[in-house]
Amino acid sequence: MNSIIQYFKEIIQGVGSLLKGMRVTNRYFFSPGKIVTQKYPNNRKDLVMFERFKGEVVMPHNESNEHKCTGCGICEINCPNGTIEVISKTIITEDGKKKRVIDKHIYRLGMCTFCALCVKTCPSNALAFSQEFEHAVFNRALLIKTLNKPGSQLMKGVE
């Protein structure tokens, strides 16, 4: 007799435990206000990433197409996997001195591991992270970017 009672008791307890779980899911089912999923890509316009989000490395330019990169190559040394390549050239300034300036700052997005060492170590704060995260392209070559814009110059006052 006891074992029969035990048997039914276990069944009732088991079903009870299932109902308890169902109660939680039902609660969310009937209160859709608590839904947390976002309808990406439909919400693209008002999707704001956090300002520190590491999307990709960029070199900010001001209105007159000037950047702060001096071409020192410290970011290249600090990058752990050769993502950055700094190609500099020597020019002769108006007063006849030789000066090393940047020719191309090449950044290979496909290799970057977002360790932020380049951004942190740049002595003139020339690099920053953008919040762009949609990086997919059809051709791998498009991931190799030149960060300094064509015709850009070193900002006045940055050595």
Place this chain on the structure above:
Amino acid sequence: MEEIIKEVVIDEQEEYTINMGPQHPSTHGVLRLVVSLKGEIVKNIEPHIGYIHRGIEKMCESITYPQIIHLTDRMDYLSAAINNEAVCLAVEKALEVEIPDRIKIIRTIISELTRIQSHQLFWASYGMDMGGQTCFFYGLRDREKVLDIFEETTGGRMIVSYNCPGGLMYDIHPNFQKRVKEFIKYFRGVLWEYDAILSGNVIFRERTIGIGRLKLEDAISYGITGPSGRASGFSCDIRKQEPYSAYDRVKFNEVLYTEGDTYHRYLARIEEMRESMNIIDQLIDNIPEGPYFVKMKPVIKLPEGEYFQRVETARGELDVFIKSDGNKNPYRVKFRSPNFVNLGVLNHISKDFKIADLIAIAGSLDFVIPDIDR
């Protein structure tokens, strides 16, 4: 013709071998288990590893100490910040730099948040291994909140690279404390759902209680650490035994069980989330003002010698061993990763259980495959 077409007779007494993985949803990555079966009973398991071996230890020998940090993110990606901390602590120990309280406390809070999000993902995916789709959505819903906190402060979601030798990469975001408090309040309010949906569920309990029992002696001799070891009663919490960062100034319980079965390995993780929240509670209001990094030399060179640091990740004990010959690169780096060691016990505890139980047992050890392969 008749000779060629022979009837294939399967001898039920004979053992046969199947592959579980390398692509199998319950191995959570590329792990291949060669399982010998007799009928439905597991007789032997041979793990084949190395499918995503990247040679992290060897790679470390050719890069500088700050650069090593970003590689440790990619071992146990669910404990990324704790892995970072391990290397930083070893380097700081070697250079004998004094780390201010602010950094210690922030590191501890970030580590505990990492532990919480790791266990949330464990709960989510373990529920799914056992056939409960709902768990996955609920687990990820809560984990998202922690990842947002990480994203705001560190810029990364999983791969945070937040610690660096001498301190932190960035200061905490002004919203950090507010957000963490909100999260703790929110998560305390929903943690009962975890128990209601899974821990109390009769099907789940039937499938896990008494399955894959690991005895205390075996846990010690196999070196099983983390929640899996503590479920067997092995007191192995590095946060208690060798407190690092700010763990010596917080009160928390080491979650210990004696049963050592699959269910208690699961339960230990749920309880650890509660303990982690207690730790954060004690620290979040007491972050002193100050700098977030100690100025180091531009090129960090460790003095010649051997350095060692133990930390408690979400899965167990991670040890870092650095041998330096005085250069800016280490001579040799060795990581003792908890998952690799925990994998060793799988054969021992799943012998003579059904193949469906193997999924439950392997899931309860909570493997992260990149940490096994490194």
